[in-house]
Amino acid sequence: MWKCEVVNGPSLDVAEVTALYRASGLAERRPVADGERFADMIRNANLVVVARINEKLVGIARSITDGAYVTYLSDIAVDREYQRRGIGVDLMRVTQEAAPRAKLVLLSAPAAAEYYPHVGFTRHPSAWVRDPLS
Numbered sequence: 001m002w003k004c005e006v007v008n009g010p011s012l013d014v015a016e017v018t019a020l021y022r023a024s025g026l027a028e029r030r031p032v033a034d035g036e037r038f039a040d041m042i043r044n045a046n047l048v049v050v051a052r053i054n055e056k057l058v059g060i061a062r063s064i065t066d067g068a069y070v071t072y073l074s075d076i077a078v079d080r081e082y083q084r085r086g087i088g089v090d091l092m093r094v095t096q097e098a099a100p101r102a103k104l105v106l107l108s109a110p111a112a113a114e115y116y117p118h119v120g121f122t123r124h125p126s127a128w129v130r131d132p133l134s
């Protein structure tokens with residue numbers, strides 16, 4: 001059985017998190033090869049939940065929250081070997097329990113588009129994205 005808990009982002013081992021992004025498939029869609037940028041992503045997220053089996057990191061949910069209105073779920077990833085056991089749902093439960101007044105908002109990867117309606121999300125018709133400056 002896995003254990004999910006809120007952790008302090010800066011305390012995580014970036015190499016271990018990078019390995020998890022690769023093992024989940026999410027690395028294809030995140031700048032893991034840019035070590036400095038990826039380390040900033042992990043360090044600056046203010047709500048990070050991890051799932052471990054024994055000591056092994058098998059899942060992560062990385063969010064930015066104001067704790068009161070909205071939690072932006074930037075990334076959720078579960079190691080392919082451990083997918084479809086309920087770890088993703090548990091990561092989101094712990095994330096939402098950490099900021100219970102906040103709604104969860106996210107942008108879905110194409111491969112997960114069918115996942116979110118299955119786990120309680122509704123599609124928003126007016127999501128807008130502006131590209132970064134650099």
Ligand SMILES: CC(C)(COP(=O)(O)OP(=O)(O)OC[C@H]1O[C@@H](n2cnc3c(N)ncnc32)[C@H](O)[C@@H]1OP(=O)(O)O)[C@@H](O)C(=O)NCCC(=O)NCCS
Nearest residue numbers: 024026077078083084085086087088089108109112114115
């Ligand atoms: C998306 C992801 C986080 C789901 O995590 P998970 O631990 O495998 O999901 P769960 O076991 O909690 O799944 C809960 C339910 O959703 C279903 N489900 C899981 N992945 C699904 C998918 N891609 N499409 C549709 N349904 C899915 C499960 O079968 C399960 O159904 P059930 O409740 O009827 O048994 C995981 O597949 C992943 O890491 N994918 C690669 C990275 C990625 O795309 N992340 C999302 C970025 S936006």
